[in-house]
Amino acid sequence: MGKISYVVISVISIALYTIYGAIKTSDEVLAKYKQEEIYNIKQNLKNFVDVAYSTIDSNYKNSMDKNYLEQHYGDRLKNIIDVAETLLKSKAEDVKNGKLSLAEAQAKAIEAIQKIRYDNDRGTIWINDTTLPYPKMIMHPTMPSLNGQIMDDPKYNCAMGKEKNLFVAFVEVTQKKGKGGGFVNYLWPAQNDLTTDVPKLSYVRRFPAWNWIIGTDFYINDAILDGMEKSKEELRQMRYDNGIGFFWINNTDESSPQFYMYPIAASLENLVLAGGNLDKLGTVIKSFINICKQKGSGYIEYTWDKPTLKGTIKDVPKLSYVKLYEPLGWIIGTGVYLDDIDKAIARERKFFHQQIKQLIINLLLASIVFIFFISILHYVVGQTFLKPDTPTTIQKTGEGEGQGEGEGQQGIISVNESLKLAKEISKIILAEQTKLLAFTIALQTKQGNLTDEEVEKLAAQVSQALADAKTSTK
Numbered sequence: 167m168g169k170i171s172y173v174v175i176s177v178i179s180i181a182l183y184t185i186y187g188a189i190k191t192s193d194e195v196l197a198k199y200k201q202e203e204i205y206n207i208k209q210n211l212k213n214f215v216d217v218a219y220s221t222i223d224s225n226y227k228n229s230m231d232k233n234y235l236e237q238h239y240g241d242r243l244k245n246i247i248d249v250a251e252t253l254l255k256s257k258a259e260d261v262k263n264g265k266l267s268l269a270e271a272q273a274k275a276i277e278a279i280q281k282i283r284y285d286n287d288r289g290t291i292w293i294n295d296t297t298l299p300y301p302k303m304i305m306h307p308t309m310p311s312l313n314g315q316i317m318d319d320p321k322y323n324c325a326m327g328k329e330k331n332l333f334v335a336f337v338e339v340t341q342k343k344g345k346g347g348g349f350v351n352y353l354w355p356a357q358n359d360l361t362t363d364v365p366k367l368s369y370v371r372r373f374p375a376w377n378w379i380i381g382t383d384f385y386i387n388d389a390i391l392d393g394m395e396k397s398k399e400e401l402r403q404m405r406y407d408n409g410i411g412f413f414w415i416n417n418t419d420e421s422s423p424q425f426y427m428y429p430i431a432a433s434l435e436n437l438v439l440a441g442g443n444l445d446k447l448g449t450v451i452k453s454f455i456n457i458c459k460q461k462g463s464g465y466i467e468y469t470w471d472k473p474t475l476k477g478t479i480k481d482v483p484k485l486s487y488v489k490l491y492e493p494l495g496w497i498i499g500t501g502v503y504l505d506d507i508d509k510a511i512a513r514e515r516k517f518f519h520q521q522i523k524q525l526i527i528n529l530l531l532a533s534i535v536f537i538f539f540i541s542i543l544h545y546v547v548g549q550t551f552l553k554p555d556t557p558t559t560i561q562k563t564g565e566g567e568g569q570g571e572g573e574g575q576q577g578i579i580s581v582n583e584s585l586k587l588a589k590e591i592s593k594i595i596l597a598e599q600t601k602l603l604a605f606t607i608a609l610q611t612k613q614g615n616l617t618d619e620e621v622e623k624l625a626a627q628v629s630q631a632l633a634d635a636k637t638s639t640k
Contacts, residue, residue: 185526204485204504208465211487211500214406215463218413218498221404222397222491229393230386235367236349239389243369243382247347250279250291250380251371258375272376276305279380288357289382294333296340296377301333304378308357324353324363336379340372347371357385394494398427401498416451416497418458418490423451426496454488458497463489472503479505 228234257271266274279291293304300318317333325335332352339348347370353363367389370381401413415427422438439448450468457464465487472482486501 207485207502207504208487211465211485211502212463214411214500215413215487215489215498218401218404218500219489219491221400222494222496222498225393225397225400226390226491226493229389230365232349232351232367235351235386235389239367239384240349240369243349243367243384244347246282246284246289246291246382247369247371247380250282250382251373253278254373254376254378254380268376280305280307282307285384285388288388289384291380291382294336294379294381296337296372296379298334298337300331301337301379303333325350326352336368336370336381340370340379346374351386354383356387402427402429407502411500411502413498413500416454416499418455418495418497420452420455423448423455425451454486454497454499458488458490463487470503472505 228238254275257266257275260266261268261271276293279293282291283289290307292306294301294317295304297316300316303312303315303317306312317331322332323329325332332350335350335352339350340346342348349367349369351365351367354366356362356364365386366383367386368381368383370379372379398415401415404413405411412429413427414425414429416423416425423440424438425435428434434444434447437444439445439451441448450466450470453466453468457466465485467483467485469481470484472479472484483504484501485504486499488497488499490497
């Protein structure tokens with residue numbers, strides 16, 4: 167009986183251990199699958215945001231680049247100076263024709279040019295002369311205290327980033343052969359804050375008849391603002407993932423979180439997202455701001471309602487990546503819902519469990535039959551005394567003692583045949599265990615926990631097990 171118990175325990179132990187290994191391995195495969203999918207999603211989000219970031223950075227740097235500014239804003243400045251030059255030529259012609267004296271013509275020209283405004287009254291035109299070593303201001307439309315002054319104050323050493331006198335630079339750029347005009351970038355007090363110098367770009371042109379230089383300019387900050395608006399519009403149009411994925415821009419002030427650009431709900435732009443129904447959204451934006459202030463960029467996981475064609479799904483897991491663009495104080499971000507990963511994992515888990523369940527059922531049935539048959543066989547053999555020269559047969563007792571020898575022979579069971587049947591059942595068990603082992607190997611290979619050599623070794627074991635199953639009845 168001890169041997170039978172040992173066989174039973176061994177069969178059950180092997181079956182349970184194999185089942186446990188298959189289930190554990192399938193769970194590990196699913197966990198690693200989810201981890202790899204989230205890693206891939208994170209990389210994609212980062213790559214998308216980096217593209218948007220590069221777009222903003224390019225526009226911002228262009229707005230600070232003199233060559234770019236001359237190309238994109240130069241024609242406008244030149245057109246304004248064309249207007250002033252036409253006026254000067256008209257007054258000079260009046261002098262030539264004797265209609266006006268030089269002083270009268272110049273006074274009328276100054277009066278007319280002083281009134282010229284453009285770009286919502288921010289754009290003006292000034293006049294200085296060409297005297298060296300330092301020119302004199304003829305007319306400044308917004309700072310009349312400069313009129314008549316020699317522009318030699320050290321504070322005017324702000325041209326071209328080389329501490330060159332600005333008005334000398336105007337003269338020099340108009341002296342270049344064949345040009346008569348040119349661009350100069352420099353620092354100048356801001357319109358709304360005369361104590362703060364900001365970058366500007368000027369276009370100046372010489373009027374040789376009177377040795378005047380007429381010029382106009384614009385604040386480069388205006389170009390930066392134009393670049394910001396351009397970036398917003400470009401990001402507003404940018405999409406990925408068949409048009410589902412989009413980008414947003416939010417601020418860096420945790421006390422008043424808001425979107426600067428949010429393409430799927432423009433009504434939220436520049437709106438402080440705090441209190442009431444907006445509080446949840448404001449909390450999420452604060453988390454974006456917080457991680458960008460700490461690390462410059464990062465991933466945020468949270469739950470959010472997901473709109474679908476069939477309605478809104480509440481509290482769906484979502485992952486976003488945000489990155490700070492420090493020069494503008496902008497945070498650029500994008501995000502994706504993670505429920506598709508959970509659905510894929512659920513499908514994989516269902517498939518694995520179905521495979522394991524079927525293998526378990528087959529293995530258990532075969533094991534039960536094997537244990538039952540071995541028990542019967544052990545009992546029968548144990549009740550029979552077999553001598554070396556006695557045929558290996560067992561005679562059943564008939565219903566009556568008077569039965570004939572022929573009838574008794576029909577009840578004889580061959581032990582050899584019984585052992586052969588046991589081998590057949592063993593082959594079935596071995597085959598089912600081999601299937602479960604092969605399934606486990608496939609899972610481990612998918613999980614990536616096995617090297618190529620280990621896979622080959624396990625595959626060889628499976629092949630050998632199948633070979634043993636085929637020859638076990640021979």
